[in-house]
Amino acid sequence: MDNAKLILGDQEYEFPVIKGSEDEVGIDFTKLRSRTGAISFDPGYGNTGACTSEITYIDGENGILRYRGYPIEQIAESASFVEVCYLLIYGHLPDEKELTNFQNQLTRHTLIHEDMKKFFEGYPPATHPMAIMSAMLVSLSAFYPESDDPDIINLNIIRLLAKAKTLAAFAYKKSIGQPYIYPRNDLSYTGDFLHMMFAVPPEPYHVSPVLEKALNLLLILHADHEQNCSTSTVRMVGSSQANLFASIGAGVCALWGPLHGGANQAVIDMLEMIRKDGGDYKKYMGLAKDKESGFRLMGFGHRVYKNFDPRATILKETAKSVLNELGVHDPLLEIAQELENIALSDDYFVQRNLYPNVDFYSGIIYRAMGIPTNMFTVIFALGRLPGWIAQWKEMREDPSTRINRPRQIYTGATARDYVPVQKR
Ligand code: CMC
Numbered sequence: 001m002d003n004a005k006l007i008l009g010d011q012e013y014e015f016p017v018i019k020g021s022e023d024e025v026g027i028d029f030t031k032l033r034s035r036t037g038a039i040s041f042d043p044g045y046g047n048t049g050a051c052t053s054e055i056t057y058i059d060g061e062n063g064i065l066r067y068r069g070y071p072i073e074q075i076a077e078s079a080s081f082v083e084v085c086y087l088l089i090y091g092h093l094p095d096e097k098e099l100t101n102f103q104n105q106l107t108r109h110t111l112i113h114e115d116m117k118k119f120f121e122g123y124p125p126a127t128h129p130m131a132i133m134s135a136m137l138v139s140l141s142a143f144y145p146e147s148d149d150p151d152i153i154n155l156n157i158i159r160l161l162a163k164a165k166t167l168a169a170f171a172y173k174k175s176i177g178q179p180y181i182y183p184r185n186d187l188s189y190t191g192d193f194l195h196m197m198f199a200v201p202p203e204p205y206h207v208s209p210v211l212e213k214a215l216n217l218l219l220i221l222h223a224d225h226e227q228n229c230s231t232s233t234v235r236m237v238g239s240s241q242a243n244l245f246a247s248i249g250a251g252v253c254a255l256w257g258p259l260h261g262g263a264n265q266a267v268i269d270m271l272e273m274i275r276k277d278g279g280d281y282k283k284y285m286g287l288a289k290d291k292e293s294g295f296r297l298m299g300f301g302h303r304v305y306k307n308f309d310p311r312a313t314i315l316k317e318t319a320k321s322v323l324n325e326l327g328v329h330d331p332l333l334e335i336a337q338e339l340e341n342i343a344l345s346d347d348y349f350v351q352r353n354l355y356p357n358v359d360f361y362s363g364i365i366y367r368a369m370g371i372p373t374n375m376f377t378v379i380f381a382l383g384r385l386p387g388w389i390a391q392w393k394e395m396r397e398d399p400s401t402r403i404n405r406p407r408q409i410y411t412g413a414t415a416r417d418y419v420p421v422q423k424r
Contacts, residue, residue: 001025008036022057039407046303050404051235055088055390056226060304065311067224068092076314081219082106082189085161085386088224089393103189109162110183110192112170113143120174129171129378130256136167138249146243153396156244157389164385165189168378169196175374190215193382198370210325211369215379217318218362221311222380224387228303230254230261234388235395239404244392251388252381258298261380263359264366267299268373271332271363274339279331281338289348299336299360300343301352311358319361319368328368336364 003014004027013036016028026049033039042048057066065072068087075084086094086102094102119139123132140163144156170180173196181196191207194215199205225231233254238247255261274284287295302309323330340356343349359380366376395401 006036008038011036018052020052022059033407039409041409044303045232050227050232051395051398051401053226053391053394054091055394056224056387058226058304060302060306063305063308063310063313065225072221072310073314076217076220079220080188081216081223081383084220084223088386088390089157105158106162106189107185107192109159110166110185112163112166116143116167117170117180120170120180123174125175125177127175128256129168129175129375130252130262130381132171132174133164133168133378133381134249134252134256136171137164137252138246141243141245144245153244153393157393160244160248160389161385164382165193166196168375168382169193171378172197172372172375175372188212188216190219197375210322214318214322214365214369217314218365218379219383221314221358221362222383224384224390227391228260229257230384231388231391234392236404238392238395239401241396244389247392248385248388251384255381255384256377261359261377261384263298263357264363264376264380265373267336267359268332268363268367268376270298271335274335275331279335281335281342285339285342285346289346297339297343297349297354299356299363300349301354302357305355305357306353308355309357312356312360315358315361315365316356319364322365323368326368330364330368332367333364336360 001017004017006013006015015032018026018028020026029040040048055068057069058064067075067084068091070087070093079087082103083094083099085106086099116136116139119136120132137160140160144159146156147153166183173180178200181199181201183192184195187195187207191212194207194211195205227235230251234247234251237250238244242250258266270284274281277283284295284297287293288297288300319333322328323333340360343354343356348354362380363373363376366379367373371379
């Protein structure tokens with residue numbers, strides 16, 4: 001199958017077919033408009049391949065997710081988040097020397113410029129940390145200007161990964177009015193973030209290995225997910241040759257929405273609402289099926305996964321074990337399990353292939369860890385950083401990249417003459 005035939009009017013056209021390494025098939029329509037005058041129409045881009053990529057493979061029908069070929073289950077079981085960052089960004093698993101060097105670099109670049117602290121002061125206390133996070137990431141470009149020099153680009157990648165967790169923790173401290181906690185070089189990536197979030201001077205803070213391990217897993221499971229809304233935004237913005245910090249800041253904004261990364265916060269808000277309403281989850285199942293209600297079961301459904309989300313499978317088990325290890329009893333976990341049980345056997349959900357996604361159980365783990373609800377999506381962003389960076393880098397290094405510029409089918413008024421206001 002080398003070509004695809006298209007009949008338009010009385011003309012027949014042939015278009016090349018491209019195949020991925022997992023036999024995914026795409027019809028190459030790059031010359032569609034110049035040859036036929038027509039465009040492809042695909043709102044929501046559910047059938048449109050915007051690039052080729054070597055980073056992440058998803059088979060939504062079979063619940064498969066692989067980073068650079070490695071199954072998510074194996075990575076989640078054994079790798080560290082820093083190792084996964086290296087894998088996604090540089091394309092191979094680091095050897096011992098590479099990992100030590102990378103880890104040292106990430107440790108040495110965690111401080112933010114002292115002047116940036118003034119930015120935090122200007123925000124009202126109730127500001128959502130995602131607003132602060134996106135603005136701060138873009139602001140890094142003021143301190144670390146862009147360059148075409150690959151070494152500087154790489155240094156900016158390190159800076160971004162290292163400083164993002166400091167910025168995230170400062171955003172949280174700002175929201176609760178506590179002093180900022182500076183990074184510590186003796187802690188792991190995740191341990192340092194927990195320390196900056198939860199240390200309250202003068203009390204000493206000891207990083208709990210249970211929290212450190214849970215956060216490592218959560219960040220890994222969020223690390224990349226090919227051409228989703230925020231990653232496509234990063235590529236879209238980056239395609240105009242906007243700098244790394246600006247492109248990633250745009251990705252954070254895209255992630256914020258409740259249909260994307262904001263879903264983890266929305267799930268907890270929903271479960272909380274059900275609990276306060278007497279735990280009547282059947283009523284909310286009914287509402288989710290009623291299109292008029294405007295209510296959706298948050299944490300359910302996915303554009304790509306049509307069988308199960310392998311990340312959700314891992315997180316469901318993790319939620320139980322983390323709550324167990326921390327000795328936390330959360331009534332929301334029970335409501336979540338009841339909702340899942342009903343949905344999995346309900347015709348509406350079965351027919352539409354709606355299964356729990358990564359956000360359904362992650363919020364319950366964050367809650368048990370003591371992370372406030374409005375920080376959930378910030379942590380998703382921290383996890384997704386290496387994926388966004390890898391995708392941005394891949395796009396910038398691909399000589400075939402063109403500025404992203406979709407077309408439209410115009411449905412507005414046809415040409416008409418302007419009428420001066422007195423005569424209207
Ligand atoms: N609850 C109830 N009905 C739903 C839901 C839901 N959560 N999700 C989809 N549907 C229905 C939808 O009404 C439609 O029904 P019909 O065919 O009768 O019109 C059908 O299922 C297909 O839905 P869609 O909106 O066309 O699907 P999509 O691929 O455009 O959207 C989605 C995918 C994830 C945005 C959607 O399933 C949703 O809104 N889920 C809730 C929000 C959520 O959990 N988002 C996190 C996604 S995973 C993390 C990430 O990658 O960001």
